[in-house]
Amino acid sequence: MLPASDKSAFWMGVRSAAPFILVVVPFAMLFGVVATEAGFTVLETFVFSATVVAGAAQFTALQLMQEQAPTFIVLISALAVNLRLAMYSAALTPHLGAAPFWTRAFVAYLTVDQSYACSVAAYERNPDWDLRTKLIFFFGSCAPVLPLWMLASLAGALIGQAIPPAFALDFAVPITFLAIIAPMLRTLAHVIAALVAVILALTFAWLPFNLGLLVGGLGGMIVGAQAELMLERRLKPGPQP
């Protein structure tokens, strides 16, 4: 069904992303608190959230910086966590690829888990939407989430300066990560990938420059992809050659 106007497409986008406010605001505040505890200034924390706009990667970078990892390891590891953004970009291209260059650049900047998930789901439900409606819906789905992500990071940074270090905030990062990753373990292949990554990361934790993380991450990806292939073959026994 075509929305009656641009305004209604925008509000449909806003409504679809609104439930994420409950997750994004506490998560961003936690990032602000942890970043200032780690030695970031309020300005650095805000610019970090405003330019990178990817919580998991920001937490990854923060943790590795606290472990004194070399800067290139920090960047490689955090960008590895963000590789899924390339997948989102690929998924949005058939829908928004015909937009003008600067509009596409703006869409790219605003591509996050929530705007991607809401928009692709809406485009699949409404195959008759034109480019303009799709774009307006996309920006609508960003409106409740992204400004709050930046503002809540700022608020967290301001609060963080007032929290004494005795609060065991060192463990805020692992708890947050485990909470994010648990719902993502949807299939057996995902579980296998995570388990192999953990075993390899612990086995190779003695490597210098936090390289154990990259061994674990890469190993988990390869084993997960292979497990998916094997499980697919078992589920769909095609004609044998």
Add this chain to the structure above:
Amino acid sequence: MDTTTIWIVIAGLGIGSFALRFLFLGVIGNRPLPPWILRHLRYTAVAVIPALVAPMVLWPAATGGQFDGPRMAAAFVTLGVGLATKNVLAAIVLGAVTLYGGLYLSA
């Protein structure tokens, strides 16, 4: 942590993340990716994040790398609640409750 390193990481990660987001929308366009690349990309987050977290849980920096019961319990509660409810916020809250409860009891 020195200021120069912080700004290098912010700039590098900001530019790198934008490049990943713009890769297809802006550069590659509508050409499909080989399936084997997509298959590996699907497992990046569930591989990299557990690999990052596992040493932090087993050897927490706050205890000088010594095994710590409350932190281990908090990790398992968070993971369990997350798996059972798919609710990120509930998992964080119950994990934090377990951590502070455990630290209080063992203090």
